[in-house]
Amino acid sequence: MKFSNYCILDICNKITTGGTPKSTNKEFYENGNIPWLNTKEINFNRIYHTDAFITKKGYDNSSAKWIDENNIIIAMYGATAGKIAINKIPLTTNQACCNLSINHKIADYRYVYYALVNKYKYLSSLANGGAQQNLNTNIIKELEIELPKLPEQYKIGNLLSLFDDKIELNNKINKNLENQALSIYYNWKKELKGKLTVLQDVVDVRDGTHDSPKSQNNGYPLVTSKHLNEYGVDLSTPNKICKSDFDKINERSKVDTYDILMSMIGTVGLISFISQQEINFAIKNVALFKTSQNLNIVYYVLLFLKSSETKNYINTSLAGSTQQYISLSELRKMPILIPNDTELSKLNNFLKPLITLICKNTDENMSLIKLRDTLLPKLLSGEISL
Incomplete structure (x- = not known):
């Protein structure tokens, strides 16, 4: 070609x-x-x-x-x-x-x-x-x-678009499922008889490193706010760091399955639910909610963080002029209404199937993205021809 x-x-x-x-x-x-x-x-x-x-x-x-x-x-x-x-x-x-x-x-x-x-x-x-x-x-x-010549461009564009068509369909399904989950959350919250407390009393709230470890060609991804997806993270574009830096960051900021991440700087409030089983990345300037430590509360906290009340709280708690941010202390003292055990159990019966299906579609998308991104440079270089 x-x-x-x-x-x-x-x-x-x-x-x-x-x-x-x-x-x-x-x-x-x-x-x-x-x-x-x-x-x-x-x-x-x-x-x-x-x-x-x-x-x-x-x-x-x-x-x-x-x-x-x-x-x-x-x-x-x-x-x-x-x-x-x-x-x-x-x-x-x-x-x-x-x-x-x-x-x-x-x-x-x-x-x-x-x-x-x-x-x-x-x-x-x-x-x-x-x-x-x-x-x-x-x-x-x-x-x-x-x-390449236009006919080859069209063929490559058509093939790669098929991957994005399926990814897009899964994303639409996920958005519908999440809207259903949020609707359940908002309706149930009106009737909850739980107690009002602050977020740090419900879940351990931490943040990633504020240092800038030296990047290298191979190693462990260092995830920042720009790598957060709604369910999972983009691991194809972050800088890579060595194992010693990775281990040092994870001494206080280790991400586990069923934890939640939030962007703290720039575009504040992006939420990422981590459902994948194998986690090999560290985080920088990102909030970490350790919901993996209490699986009964994970879906409720996830929807709380995605709710309009959290967005309003964040908007009124931002600091900074050149670049806005929210502090860890502000996140920790965010007010939250916690259901009692009976209410939480009933709520999970509705929320868990919806979030589980979202995670399944997200896993499929990650596989499609990996395959697409493997083919992408090969098609663009002419290593694979159509």
Whole structure:
């Protein structure tokens, strides 16, 4: 298979960034119907909806621009710098997004997406800055990728998309199951007769290392907030550390099956439930809830941490100016209503099957991702031909 080198600039009809209407003006956001994407929603995924919307007035009073569907969107700032998505609906973005409109006479947008996914580590390494790592559009424009002829691009794009189609279906099923679980949680909580206490009295709350162990080519993954998935963690992109650093971190922050992780810096409040049996990673700047020590409480605490009450608590407890964070002490004193044993047993009868099925689908996704990511470089290099 013959390849030709192109800069990103040469395969795009246009490259744009977005804009953010002034947050102090409610007219720019309230009752908005224009989808508006933030970088925290970019995670090697397809975008079908956005968490936020802006109004026509907000759009007109910012540098936000409509982008067509099937653009490639690259996050440029903070923990998500270098992560990539494809938008499946027309939308606008904030200024931290670089939006690539691919020239379809030169390249298949799906192939370009996978080529950029394959270059994630290199791309994220180009980010510069102090407390917050940043890419810029010039770095992205000058990034080189190798392209085979269009028919080969289509074949590779089709094959790799099949994996993501199944992963996406499982994610939709999981979201539905989680919504059912949260609905049960909210309805039951109205009737609970338990006692109000603080989280540290229910579960041991710790955090990962704040040091920066030296990275190496092989070793144990050091998971940070940008590697957290809702159920499990991304182990393909973290830096690797040696065994002595791994053991030192795990003396106080060892993650076990059925523990829960939460991001504490940057995008605060991302929750990750750890269900896999073999755990070979350490954590940095991530909260650790040791729910594995009391399996009766694990599903209740998981949904409590995913609930609106926890989100509200976090929003009112954030500190920091350049980069927001929540302290370990604030997490430990978070108020929580604990059911009595009878209530908890009944609640678990409803919650456990739902969460177990979510974990099963997540395990399947992890297998699919592993197979896809094994094939990805081989297909892109021509080692495997279709």
